[in-house]
Amino acid sequence: MSDETLGDSVTTKVEPLQVSLSPQERFSEYLQSRGLRQTNQRKFLIDQVFSQHDHFDAEELIERLPRRGEQNYVSTATVYRTLRECVDAGLLNCFQLDGRTVYDHDYGYPQHDHLYCTRCRKLLEFQSDELIAIRDSVAALHGFRVESHRMIIQGICRECSRSRRKKRKQDLV
Amino acid sequence: MSDETLGDSVTTKVEPLQVSLSPQERFSEYLQSRGLRQTNQRKFLIDQVFSQHDHFDAEELIERLPRRGEQNYVSTATVYRTLRECVDAGLLNCFQLDGRTVYDHDYGYPQHDHLYCTRCRKLLEFQSDELIAIRDSVAALHGFRVESHRMIIQGICRECSRSRRKKRKQDLV
DNA sequence: CTGATTGCAAATTCTTTGCACCATC
DNA sequence: GATGGTGCAAAGAATTTGCAATCAG
Secondary structure (H helix, E strand, O other): OOOOEEOOOEEOOOOOOOOOOOHHHHHHHHHHHOOOOOOHHHHHHHHHHOOOOOOEEHHHHHHOOOOOOOOOOOOHHHHHHHHHHHHHOOOEEEEEEOOEEEEEEOOOOOOOEEEEEOOOOOEEEEEEHHHHHHHHHHHHHOOOEEEEEEEEEEEEOHHHHHHHHHHHHHHHO | OOOOEEOOOEEOOOOOOOOOOOHHHHHHHHHHHOOOOOOHHHHHHHHHHOOOOOOEEHHHHHHOOOOOOOOOOOOHHHHHHHHHHHHHHOOEEEEEEOOEEEEEEOOOOOOOEEEEEOOOOOEEEEEEHHHHHHHHHHHHHOOOEEEEEEEEEEEEOHHHHHHHHHHHHHHHO
């Protein structure tokens, strides 16, 4: 499993899964299966979205794309439309955080949840089988058929705790 | 504990806590402590918000308030402003769901999480000590100082499963 | 009285939509 | 060459904000 474990079901690292198709290929299949088209905009966006494993929102994505007039420019509307298609295709997951919609790689990564640092706004991932077990117990108790879940732990990350401590020391000197 | 239990730390009911002050009184204290004022609008809104234990969003609240021109009318802006004060005062909790901000009674109720039926959009509450334990383990593993968390289990509630099943039977007949 | 509060309307922010033109299948 | 896709600008939805009038302490 991973380097640090607690009991045997909580891991600190969320590692990529082995998948037979790349996100690009998988998206192609999705498009084909629905009679949708393979456009340059869609291809370019998928490449961008999967070029790094990270969380992002529409604004952040748009920011790192070419501007209007530049090569490979994609309009805002198309970005939003494509993001939604990615979610439908199972490539991305999305959830609301602080009022914005955050997208998260779904395809190629195991189900996981998040730690959210309210100071630096970083999202960390974690994975816990126990959490899933509890989820299922709770659902069973309510006769609830689970489709998915989302857990976000808010707080202060290690780095932010450290820098806060440092600052305080300096203040005292 | 409650009527149904699973292990000893998951309960189906989230019961009110004993609190020494009513939400109204507690809000008064909050206002006083900050040199804010006790207005009719604020009093009226708190009464409305705590008249029933339920989740709601700003729109739903506004819908059941008096209209413009009627007695006790409160403007949209004031509703939003007061909701935020309630959150600051610790009376309400809020979180994002399907793009809207949902408010939840915090004061007078134990910490709890939610089951969300994607068919009827109902929110059910549950409480699990085990969940908290896992949260704390995960956080510890990451050197993360927990402030709060939010877990939402999405799926289909018992009632919606039933009616779906009924429909299918009828379809077959 | 003085500063906080309110209502109103305008402004924001994020996202979606209508439509004419364009491109894939 | 049909149909779906794109860019653009305008429309929406949900909140927030500026400001003058009003009100609580």
